[in-house]
Amino acid sequence: MKLHTLEAWSLRDLIRDGSVTSTDIVESFLDQIRARDAEIGAYITVCGEQALEAAKHSDERRREGRTLSDWDGIPAAIKDNISVKGVANTCGSHMLAQYHAPYDAHVVSLLKQAGMPILGKTNMDEFAMGSSTEFSALKTTRNPWDRQKVPGGSSGGSAAAVASHQAPWALGSDTGGSVREPAAFCGLVGIKPTYGRVSRRGLVAFASSLDQIGMLTHSVRDGAALLQLLAGHDELDSTSVRREVPSYESVLGAGASGLRVGLLGGASQQGLQPEIHEALEQAACFLADQGAEIQEHAFPLLDKAIETYYLVATAEASSNLARYDGVRYGLRVEGSDTGEMFRRTRSEGFGPEVKRRIMLGTYALSAGYYEAYYRKAQQVRTMIRDGFLELFEKVDVLLGPTTAASAFGFGEKPDPLQMYLTDIYTVPANLAGLPAIHVPVGLDHGGLPIGLQITASPFAETNALRSAAVLETFARNRGWNR
Amino acid sequence: MISREEVERTAALAHLTLTDQELEKMTGELASILDAVSSLQEVDTSAVVPTNHAVPLENVMRRDEQKPGLSRDEAVANGPDVVQSFFRVPRIMEEE
Numbered sequence: 001m002k003l004h005t006l007e008a009w010s011l012r013d014l015i016r017d018g019s020v021t022s023t024d025i026v027e028s029f030l031d032q033i034r035a036r037d038a039e040i041g042a043y044i045t046v047c048g049e050q051a052l053e054a055a056k057h058s059d060e061r062r063r064e065g066r067t068l069s070d071w072d073g074i075p076a077a078i079k080d081n082i083s084v085k086g087v088a089n090t091c092g093s094h095m096l097a098q099y100h101a102p103y104d105a106h107v108v109s110l111l112k113q114a115g116m117p118i119l120g121k122t123n124m125d126e127f128a129m130g131s132s133t134e135f136s137a138l139k140t141t142r143n144p145w146d147r148q149k150v151p152g153g154s155s156g157g158s159a160a161a162v163a164s165h166q167a168p169w170a171l172g173s174d175t176g177g178s179v180r181e182p183a184a185f186c187g188l189v190g191i192k193p194t195y196g197r198v199s200r201r202g203l204v205a206f207a208s209s210l211d212q213i214g215m216l217t218h219s220v221r222d223g224a225a226l227l228q229l230l231a232g233h234d235e236l237d238s239t240s241v242r243r244e245v246p247s248y249e250s251v252l253g254a255g256a257s258g259l260r261v262g263l264l265g266g267a268s269q270q271g272l273q274p275e276i277h278e279a280l281e282q283a284a285c286f287l288a289d290q291g292a293e294i295q296e297h298a299f300p301l302l303d304k305a306i307e308t309y310y311l312v313a314t315a316e317a318s319s320n321l322a323r324y325d326g327v328r329y330g331l332r333v334e335g336s337d338t339g340e341m342f343r344r345t346r347s348e349g350f351g352p353e354v355k356r357r358i359m360l361g362t363y364a365l366s367a368g369y370y371e372a373y374y375r376k377a378q379q380v381r382t383m384i385r386d387g388f389l390e391l392f393e394k395v396d397v398l399l400g401p402t403t404a405a406s407a408f409g410f411g412e413k414p415d416p417l418q419m420y421l422t423d424i425y426t427v428p429a430n431l432a433g434l435p436a437i438h439v440p441v442g443l444d445h446g447g448l449p450i451g452l453q454i455t456a457s458p459f460a461e462t463n464a465l466r467s468a469a470v471l472e473t474f475a476r477n478r479g480w481n482r
Numbered sequence: 483m484i485s486r487e488e489v490e491r492t493a494a495l496a497h498l499t500l501t502d503q504e505l506e507k508m509t510g511e512l513a514s515i516l517d518a519v520s521s522l523q524e525v526d527t528s529a530v531v532p533t534n535h536a537v538p539l540e541n542v543m544r545r546d547e548q549k550p551g552l553s554r555d556e557a558v559a560n561g562p563d564v565v566q567s568f569f570r571v572p573r574i575m576e577e578e
Contacts, residue, residue, distance in 0.1 A: 099560050100559070102557065102559060103552065196537045209534060209535045209536060235544070238539070238542045239535070241537060304521065304525060307521055308522065311522070322496075322497075328558075329561060331562070332562035332563065336572065337572050337573065338574050339497075340572075342497040343499045344499070346497050347499045347500070355508075356508065356512075358496050359492055359493065359498070359508060362496040363484070363488070363512065366492065366495060373516075373519065373522075375532055376525075376527060377522060378534065379525075379530040379533075380522055380530075381532070381533040382530050382532060382533040383525070383530055385533055416511055416515065417514060417518055430536075431536065432536055433536025433537045434536075
């Protein structure tokens with residue numbers, strides 16, 4: 001049996017009825033990594049020995065009837081900006097190429113407490129800034145569906161690892177679409193939870209008011225299970241929310257009956273790849289057939305979401321990345337005085353996209369421009385959030401595209417603005433802190449995955465997951481088979 | 483339109499040194515990005531309060547109690563130049 005091709009739920013069933021061990025499963029994934037990753041480039045670090053050791057302990061626990069959770073022994077891959085104690089945490093940057101995390105991120109502690117081995121750390125755009133993983137300073141990651149195409153980004157390594165069966169599931173981070181866009185390009189389910197639902201402690205900060213840890217999985221039920229494990233309050237992340245975590249798995253079979261689904265018309269929906277547009281229309285019909293009430297709404301301000309996002313995100317990034325000065329960790333390039341050391345370290349350690357964003361953010365925050373750029377963007381952000389909250393009084397979820405098109409080729413977007421525009425459908429959820437899920441629904445004429453996005457009101461992951469499960473049925477009916 | 487001098491000034495604020503070639507390229511790129519984002523000026527925000535965080539935050543209090551954390555050695559283990567658990571940096575003051 002090819003264990004590595006199975007979704008996490010199936011692995012869990014097999015391990016539970018005793019037909020396989022965690023060691024079998026971890027070995028199967030490590031074999032697949034050895035066979036595939038030279039070509040795909042998903043991992044920056046593979047933790048083979050530690051994963052096998054953790055699997056051995058899991059098997060011992062199971063034999064002795066003291067498993068830690070339902071997922072004891074099921075491994076996972078982690079994006080290389082989420083800390084795993086003692087393991088390199090490069091963020092895809094020369095700046096942190098030699099940095100080893102001194103502690104576990106809260107989410108990693110939760111995985112370990114559940115008995116889950118960590119397979120390794122996955123490639124990403126440098127400091128999560130990018131939409132194709134082309135901005136990784138350390139390696140190239142290829143799309144498993146077509147190696148001439150990018151895997152999406154910034155969590156491109158996590159997406160490619162799961163899509164090429166080098167991990168059953170993976171964690172990513174989503175600041176403006178960095179889980180959902182690679183999920184779309186690689187044919188996976190990608191979940192960005194509500195801001196504050198999952199602790200960010202141990203996630204290297206990019207834009208603190210937008211960053212959220214998310215999941216890349218083969219199925220909606222795998223995503224629901226992983227979210228269930230990770231959601232909750234963490235007293236060491238003051239932005240994580242003290243709020244009860246509902247049962248996510250129990251809503252998956254609830255169907256669409258009575259669900260109010262909103263569609264957004266207008267200019268923002270123009271320029272969609274025809275197959276995505278068609279899938280969107282068919283999905284709306286399917287939901288209606290299943291008893292959902294479809295409503296059309298306009299939200300013209302969303303046309304300003306990209307502009308708002310790139311000002312807020314770069315301003316926060318310029319402040320967060322000020323910490324890389326060559327003093328306490330990371331790269332140091334010596335200079336005759338501290339000022340020269342700072343400048344040399346930062347100029348050599350950061351790649352071109354990171355520098356561009358630091359520059360844009362610094363400019364937007366500088367005296368004379370703060371009001372016109374940063375403050376203005378924060379005000380429009382308020383209006384976007386209020387607009388969403390108003391909409392969610394009328395609908396339970398919004399259905400729309402995740403990306404305008406399927407995966408693009410390497411070097412196809414040399415202009416920074418063009419790259420930024422790929423995030424047009426994903427940044428609104430980050431600006432408003434909303435949960436959003438990408439669900440794959442089929443392949444385009446070129447054999448590349450396409451899919452759709454479900455967005456819900458803050459902390460209504462249950463509505464989003466319930467709808468995503470219906471979309472999964474829709475996808476199966478259209479012949480989608482991962 | 484952002485000038486080359488403004489780009490140089492911004493680089494200095496961000497502790498970045500740009501080569502002439504980088505400066506040239508960065509000026510053009512920032513100009514086109516700023517041109518694109520300036521469409522925000524069309525939105526009337528006269529009565530709008532700016533959002534810092536998407537989810538309303540409360541001040542978080544806790545008891546001031548000692549808890550186990552990273553040891554001193556663990557905390558400085560990633561330092562590029564560590565002497566007796568201090569970070570060594572280039573001289574910042576002239577010798578007498």
